[in-house]
Amino acid sequence: MQNANFFRTRNVIPSAAAVLAAVFFLVAPALQAQTLSNSQQAKDAQQVPVIHGGAGPCSVDFTVTDANSKPIYAATIKVHVAYGFLGSHRQDLQVGTNYEGKARFTGLPKKVKADTLYFVASQGDLSGVSIYDPTKTCTASQTIVLTKKQADQ
Numbered sequence: 001m002q003n004a005n006f007f008r009t010r011n012v013i014p015s016a017a018a019v020l021a022a023v024f025f026l027v028a029p030a031l032q033a034q035t036l037s038n039s040q041q042a043k044d045a046q047q048v049p050v051i052h053g054g055a056g057p058c059s060v061d062f063t064v065t066d067a068n069s070k071p072i073y074a075a076t077i078k079v080h081v082a083y084g085f086l087g088s089h090r091q092d093l094q095v096g097t098n099y100e101g102k103a104r105f106t107g108l109p110k111k112v113k114a115d116t117l118y119f120v121a122s123q124g125d126l127s128g129v130s131i132y133d134p135t136k137t138c139t140a141s142q143t144i145v146l147t148k149k150q151a152d153q
Contacts, residue, residue, distance in 0.1 A: 047098065050105075056109035059140075061103075062102065062103050066145070071100050077103050077144070080117075115133060117132045117133075121146060125149050126148060
């Protein structure tokens with residue numbers, strides 16, 4: 001009878017090791033995927049958001065800051081683009097800024113109907129405007145400083 005108990009205990013030990021090994025092999029890929037997911041999120045936060053208009057070769061890089069030159073995360077930059085014969089082609093483009101306050105518009109036309117484009121940036125009660133003339137500078141870098149919106153009187 002003593003031999004029977006001996007074999008039962010020996011069978012339990014390999015079974016416990018097998019269970020631990022199975023748990024390790026099932027949990028390890030999930031932990032690795034979570035680590036990759038976190039690093040992918042960090043990488044995505046560092047990338048500059050880009051909106052492509054598909055209408056030409058010009059581009060503008062923006063940095064959106066507050067009055068103290070601190071970058072503003074998740075500010076929205078909007079522009080209305082009218083181009084082509086008599087401004088027959090129109091686009092409304094919009095992009096948000098990353099944690100460094102950066103965003104990029106690409107694929108803008110070299111000739112626009114009004115000769116200039118007005119980029120309006122906003123976040124909460126802050127807003128700012130930047131003027132861009134693609135005929136003078138096709139590739140530009142600009143800063144938009146956001147200030148408190150003025151209330152209508």
